[in-house]
Amino acid sequence: MTGRFTWPCWAPLGLWVRLPARNADYASEVAPWEDTARKSPDKARVQNNRGFADPRARS
8 A cells, every 4th residue: 555655755856866967958048949940940030040049159
């Protein structure tokens, strides 16, 4: 009977372990778009948003 009540206690721990990797994904405004562009290079919306977020592209 205790087995079904233990998973809610372990679920937050699993999320906490994943937190540093998720923070690295959102370290800057450009980082999530560069990751998305690597995964979906042919999508125009991704390239547009990456260009908009890139501070070097702004003048």
